[in-house]
Amino acid sequence: xxxxKVVPNIKATIxxxxxTEDQAREGFSxxxxxxxxxxxxxxxxxxxxxxxxxxxxxxxxxxRPSFQLLMxxxxxxxxxxxxxxxxxxxTRSIVDQEAILSELLKYRCNFECVVEDINFKNSSxxxxxxxxxxxxxxxxxxxxxxxxxxxxxxxxxxHLNRAPFGYKKIGKKVVIDEVDSYYVxxxxxxxxxxxxxxxxxxxxxxxxxxxxxFQKRTIETMLHNELYTGYxxxxxxxxxxxxxxxxxxDPIISMETWKQLE
Numbered sequence: 001x002x003x004x005k006v007v008p009n010i011k012a013t014i015x016x017x018x019x020t021e022d023q024a025r026e027g028f029s030x031x032x033x034x035x036x037x038x039x040x041x042x043x044x045x046x047x048x049x050x051x052x053x054x055x056x057x058x059x060x061x062x063x064r065p066s067f068q069l070l071m072x073x074x075x076x077x078x079x080x081x082x083x084x085x086x087x088x089x090x091t092r093s094i095v096d097q098e099a100i101l102s103e104l105l106k107y108r109c110n111f112e113c114v115v116e117d118i119n120f121k122n123s124s125x126x127x128x129x130x131x132x133x134x135x136x137x138x139x140x141x142x143x144x145x146x147x148x149x150x151x152x153x154x155x156x157x158x159h160l161n162r163a164p165f166g167y168k169k170i171g172k173k174v175v176i177d178e179v180d181s182y183y184v185x186x187x188x189x190x191x192x193x194x195x196x197x198x199x200x201x202x203x204x205x206x207x208x209x210x211x212x213x214f215q216k217r218t219i220e221t222m223l224h225n226e227l228y229t230g231y232x233x234x235x236x237x238x239x240x241x242x243x244x245x246x247x248x249x250d251p252i253i254s255m256e257t258w259k260q261l262e
Contacts, residue, residue: 012046012081017054033085040114049079059092228252
C-alpha cells in the first residue's frame with residue numbers, strides 16, 4: 001500500500017465556518033467540512049498546521065473571531081496555505097475578497113478549495129476565485145431581497161409583534177386605540193410647544209385615565225417611534241443596512257408633525 005505523498009514546504013491551515021442558515025439549507029456542518037478538507041490535504045500531501053472555525057457566523061463581512069486570528073497568524077508566517085471547503089466559507093463579499101486576496105498575495109500564502117477549482121497557481125484558478133465570489137454575493141443579495149419582501153408583506157397587513165402605546169391588537173392586526181391615541185397626540189403636542197420631557201411625563205401621569213404609570217423612557221419612545229405616522233422600517237435581520245419604510249397601520253400623527261420631531 002502506497003503512503004500518502006508529502007509536499008515539502010507546504011504547511012496548510014484549515015478554515016471552516018457555518019451559519020445556522022447554511023447548515024439547515026445545505027448540511028455544511030463543521031464536522032463534515034473538516035473531514036472533507038482533511039482528506040483533501042492528505043491527498044495533496046499537505047501538512048496540516050491548525051484548524052480555525054467560526055460557528056454560527058455569517059460571511060457577509062470579515063468580523064469573525066477565528067478568521068481574524070487566522071489572518072494574523074498568516075502574517076507571522078505560521079503557515080503558507082489556507083484550505084476551505086468552498087470559497088463562500090471564507091467570504092461572500094467582492095470587496096472583502098479583493099482585500100483578502102491582496103493580503104494572501106502580500107504574505108505569499110496560497111488558497112485552495114475542496115470542491116471548487118480555486119487556487120493562486122494559475123490564471124484560471126484566479127478567474128474562478130473572482131467568479132465564484134460574484135455568484136455568492138449575488139445569492140446573498142437575492143436572499144436579502146426575498147427576506148425583505150416577505151417581511152414587508154406581513155407588516156403591510158398590520159401583523160406586528162406588539163402594539164405600542166396608542167394602538168391595540170385585535171387578533172394579529174394592530175389598530176388605533178381611540179383612548180390611548182389621544183394621549184400620544186397630546187404628549188407630542190406638549191413637547192412641540194417647548195415643554196421638557198419631564199414636564200410632559202408629569203402631565204401624562206397626572207391626566208392619564210388608565211391604570212398604568214409612565215416612565216421617562218415611555219416619552220422618549222413616543223417621540224422616536226415612526227409607527228405613529230402609520231409607517232414602520234422593515235430591516236433584514238441578516239443585514240441591518242438593508243431596510244425599507246412600509247405603510248402598515250393607520251396613523252396617529254401626520255408625517256409633517258413627525259418631521260418636526262426629527
